[in-house]
Amino acid sequence: MLYIGLDVGGMTAKAGVVNENGEILIKSSCLTGIERSFEAIVDDMAALCRRIVEELGVSMDEIGSIGVGIPGEQSPVTGLVAFCNNLGWRDVPLMDRLCTLLGKPVFVDNDANVAALAESMAGVSKDVNDSILITLGTGVGGGIVSNRRVRSGAHGVAGEVGHMVIVADGEPCNCGHRGCWEKYASATGIIRMGRALIERKPDCALALAVEGDISLVSAKHVIDLSKAGDADCTEIFDSYIHYLLIGLSNLVNIYDPEMIVLGGGVSYAGDYLLDRVRNGLADYVYCPSMSFAQIELAMLGNDAGIIGAAMLGRDA
């Protein structure tokens, strides 16, 4: 049996046909866009699914189910997508509409949950029962996998680790609260600290790297300069690691998974990130004398969204 995975973002939706082993056989994409209607976007997504199935040279009969990863949440009670901010969706019948258009069972879950499932089915956590994937990107997302199933929670809202408050009354977050982990442990957090550095010290190496234009500061600029030994950027990276480790140790203390997988843009820092996290975590967890979660980097990259979405229906 084959499965279709859809990875829906604010600009594009990517779709792929995936086999039982989580391997992508074909993939393509279509535009989404917050300015377009829900119906038009879903129609295009359905057409994309039909097109890749045809291009692969298989029939829709061979497709077991459709899975969709969204940057939002579907309510298990109503079956509606309660919200999907990048597309302006509120209480939309994504599952029902795709099911009607394609005549297949449709499964919808949060994009970080889906990426966590992908790593657990076909990636770095595939030999592990309990894992948490953390995406360190624009925000911080999370997906909990227990016994190879996504833990969506009793009300479909589990895994929102980026909105765990680690600094009570701290930096204001887009979610309306303050001090959320993602304000400190995301790429955006590094950028904020980089911009503050330039304002404080306009002749620093980071300022030179972006020619004084703070709008150009990226996490990669800061991390690359830190790798090269720049003291200011190393201070930022040290601070980033401190906050990252606070959140990771919270997850260890609460949930104690076998493995924590780090994905998203910041994880492309590779061993420079991984070594710091692995070496530092024991200084943060409650029980350092006992074993705790192994830390690994995600390995499926951008394909995780398609693979994980496709796998939502495999064992359902």
Added chain:
Amino acid sequence: MLYIGLDVGGMTAKAGVVNENGEILIKSSCLTGIERSFEAIVDDMAALCRRIVEELGVSMDEIGSIGVGIPGEQSPVTGLVAFCNNLGWRDVPLMDRLCTLLGKPVFVDNDANVAALAESMAGVSKDVNDSILITLGTGVGGGIVSNRRVRSGAHGVAGEVGHMVIVADGEPCNCGHRGCWEKYASATGIIRMGRALIERKPDCALALAVEGDISLVSAKHVIDLSKAGDADCTEIFDSYIHYLLIGLSNLVNIYDPEMIVLGGGVSYAGDYLLDRVRNGLADYVYCPSMSFAQIELAMLGNDAGIIGAAMLGRDA
């Protein structure tokens, strides 16, 4: 079949014989004490078990297993109690020794995990699959129950919610870290705020209530004065509720349980606590538009330790 539950504390160990339904048929206690040897304490615990079985008029053949709740952690790898601070235990063979002395299977888990299991088997969360019990006492403990089993975690350290950091670089905690939830959400946190109030304002109502002796301040003093309308103590209680809700919303955002059960000394504030938590939580969780955990007060009180420990072996 009957089960023995042992609830081990720094001063006493309580034991009870419990039936399949989690009802205590008989209970008694013996002394423990950090000054006594591990062997002497366990010998007394075994003798206590034999004595209550005899007093109940049943035979040891009717006992299926022994469960023990400890204020510490047993390593699932070594089978040893890695630590139990109140008794000074480090890597002691509690399970093996009790098993040898009593000839029954022995199960050991953390006291908060055991209390969570008790509420799930015979208490307020008995109709719920996924629950988290939070004990608001001297510290803040936690136990996660999933499908009526304690989630001890992949390495036996899950549920240490009291050491979730909610104020990065905040108040120093006994565990060696800073800003742990229990520094703010425990009875001890209320007492700290009460003492600071008296130092700041020596003629406040709380100071009068303890005749100026800050060593006498209890959480109950503060809560009772807040209930009676005292503005200073209400400010402390408001602050307490703020930090409590931050931690509770973190658990909702991460784990999304069906129910969160509040136990421990502070929970004796009853509806005064419960109403504030229930009414306030929506302002803290990430997805207030979706349903989230129901909040309830624990109902088994001090018996939870015996009942939950006994139940560790029931479905094992």
